[in-house]
Amino acid sequence: MDIQGAKDRTVLEGAPLVEELAAGLAIKEVLLDSLAEHLELKPGDTIESLNGQPVRDAIDFHYNFNDDQVTLRLVRGDDTLVFDIEKDPDEVLGVIFEDMSILKCDNKCVFCFLHQMPKKLRKTLYYQDDDYRLSFLHGAYVTLTNLSDEEFDRIVSQRLSPMYVSVHATDPDVRGHLLGRKGPIDVLGRLDYLISKGISIHTQVVYCPGINDGPWLDETISDLADRYPNVVSLGVVPLGLTKFRQNLPELTPVTETTCLRALEQIHAHQDRLIEEIGARFVYAGDEFYLQSGLPVPGPERYDGFPLVENGIGMVRRFLDDFEQRLPDMVASNVIDSVTLVTGALGEQFLRPMSGRLRAQGIETYVLPVTNEFLGHDITVSGLLAGEDILRALKSSPRLGDRIILPPNCVNHEGILLDDWTPEDLGCEVNKRVQVGSYSLIESIVGGTQRTPQVAAGMDHPYIASYQEP
Structure with missing residues (x-):
């Protein structure tokens, strides 16, 4: 397959790019009583x-093992x-592999969140990936601009479906501009190739x-x-x-008016498409x-x-979970008062929920x-x-006995953007600080620390910003 621009890659300044994936998967740990130990x-x-x-x-390994x-x-x-191995087809080797190398992004998207981060944060927050394997494994959106013919063929042969693709615009000139490229970047041809081979795409x-x-x-939308x-x-x-946009392209922020206009446009297409498809x-x-x-x-x-x-739809799921669980909630199961930390948008739906909890005798505050x-x-x-x-x-005049943080404000290791941890915050205010779940009732009644891996599992702020507000 001949993919336009696959061989012509612009390396981001200061960001080494893995041009191709070399063979070799290192074993980190051998599990007890496993085939690997034998x-x-x-x-x-x-x-x-x-x-x-x-x-x-690991995809290559499991596909061929x-x-x-x-x-x-x-x-x-x-x-x-x-080693020549005879085994049951579903028998596993029994090892844990080292982390795989990641294909890095070769675009300079005008809206890229990583370009707007303050300096001197941990290195992983500046890590710009555009890896089709993460798209298949974790639902990370990729642009398909950095793939060779071999990599496109691998997606097809190993059935890496569904894929998640950042389109941004189907017009090649508009897409090229958004991706920070010097010329037009077509996406429909690449999508059509994958579609023709049976790959589903979000x-x-x-x-x-x-x-x-x-x-x-x-x-x-129509295309x-x-x-x-x-x-x-x-x-x-x-x-x-963010407020860190020095020397970056000038962009128009999203406002209440543009949100209303976008929703009107999207809803019109939804109403048409539900009838057509x-x-x-x-x-x-x-x-x-x-x-x-x-x-x-x-x-x-x-x-x-x-x-x-x-x-x-995450807010709708959050609200529906609350409605489903609230009638069975018993106030006596909550022995302490709770402060719910959220962003400015989250306050809109958390405050009414908190009011309903207080009406049932459960002392909650929204912060x-x-x-x-x-910014x-x-x-x-x-x-x-x-x-x-x-x-x-x-600065809050009243704090609960327990502080609950939103589940998406920490990475998979339980660390916030600026390297604070819930434990650090708890020591500063002499309160128990925990990370909640995507169920408000579960967070309040359970009173247990959510395992960080339940979140996105990616130390990547742009992805995290489009999780639950």
Whole structure:
């Protein structure tokens, strides 16, 4: 397959780019009583191939290890070892691998959140990935601009479906501009190739007023909906602008007016498409409703919530969970008062919920936090910093016995943007600080620390910003 521009990649300044994935998957740990232990494999061994096929990552490994006869080739120091293995097709090797190398982004998107981060944060917060494997494994959106013919063919041969693709605009000139490229960047040809091979695709648009809105958004929705059901869905989310935009392209912020205009446009397409193809297909990010002041729509508007992990419909799911659990909640099960920390947008729906809890004898307080760390225009809870939360806690006239943080404000290790932890905050205010779950009732009654891995599992603020507000 000949993919336009696949060989011509612009390396981002200061960001090394993995041009291609080299064979070799290192073993981090050998599990007890496993096939690997029986074979005397060791941590540090590097698996190079299975049945003659190179092993570049865990996907390659699992794809090629399912046979009943496997030839495994690995490197141990200066030695190369070969094992001929007979096993049940579903028998696992029993190892934990080292983290795989990541394909980094070669775009300079005009709205890129990572370019708007303050300096001197931990390195992973500046990590710009655009890796099709993360798209398949974790639902991360990718642009498809950095893939070789071989990588496109791998998506097809290994059935890496569904894929999640950042389209932003189907007009090549508009898309090229948004991605920060020097010329037009086509996406429909790449989507059509994957579709022709049976790959399903979810798509995304980051809504940038004055660039890909209006007729450009109409065109994008129509082009992608024409490819339904192979293109399964389109999520539209608003861009986020921090106060750190020196020397970056000038962009128009999303306002209440633009949110209303975007929703009117999206709803019109939904009403048309539900009649034409039996699905609404295009879905608006929760922030559009919260920032516009319109009520969050009912579950029927989300067609089964295909994009809930992208923050589309998550507030509706949160509200519905509350309604379902509230009648069975017993006030006597909550022995302490609770403060619910949230961003400016989250206050809109948390405060009425808190009022209903208090009416049942459960003492709760809502504490909205102004984002000084990134700027007042950042209003989602997924981008709250520890220093801002601490400032709000210390200035609050009343705190509960227990402080509950939103689940998406920490990474998979339980750390906030500025390296604060819930434990650090608790020590500062002499209160128990915990991370909640995506169920308010569960967070209040359970009173247990949520395992950080339940969140997005990605130390990536742009993704985190489009989780639950």
